[in-house]
Amino acid sequence: MKKSFALGLAALGLLVATGANAQSTTQNAWVRIIRPITISSTEEMNFGALYSTAGTQTVTVTPNNSNAAENNALRSGASLITTQGAVDASADIEDADGIEQGQFSVSGEAGFAYTVSASSTAAVAQAPTVGPNMALGNVKLATRHGGPATPAVAAPYSTAFAGTSTVFQLASANEDYNFGASLTVAANQAPGIYKGTITISAAYN
Secondary structure (H helix, E strand, C coil), X not given: CHHHHHHHHHHHHHHHHHHHHCCCCCCCCCXXXXXXXXXXEEECCECCCCCCCCCCEEEEEECCCCCCCCCCCEEEECCCCCCCCCCCCCCCCCCCCCCECEEEEEECCCCCEEEEEXXXXXXXXXXXCCCCCXXXXXXXXXXXXXXXXXXXXXXXXXXXXXXXXXXXXXXXXEEEEEEEEEEEECCCCCCCCEECCEEEEEEEC
């Protein structure tokens, strides 16, 4: 009996000693909620008025850093193309040619990287015109207010081709971009108004 009692006391002492040795620490758990990223269109793109030729042409509007969509928007093509007047009532015609680079704005948390991707649909003849669709694509981006886009492909431009993404950094809560694209005009393209769409998306990287 004495031996059993002694063993019991020893076991109790071990438990007390073990409990007395227990240690704990408290750690903080942090999380940062950032602003959701949003993108909005501020100006539609416009290739202006042009005439078709006997051969296929590729017409390109190249974006620049100007704040104004219509000013100094550069349009080039394989053949000389007349530029006179706006295509539709939505076009600004301060420089009388109706050519506009598109514009959009990205808002989010400053300092965070995000991707910009672009896709497009063909330019389709609007009734009553009947003509073949014209391929629209090769979207190019440039920042507004004189700052270069990052990463620069050919300063001050960066590209976002259909089906791919380009990574940018939010230097501030709001970043404004101009964009241009290329249009393939078929030989003897039927006269009329054509409309395609360019979809630009932004998401945190």
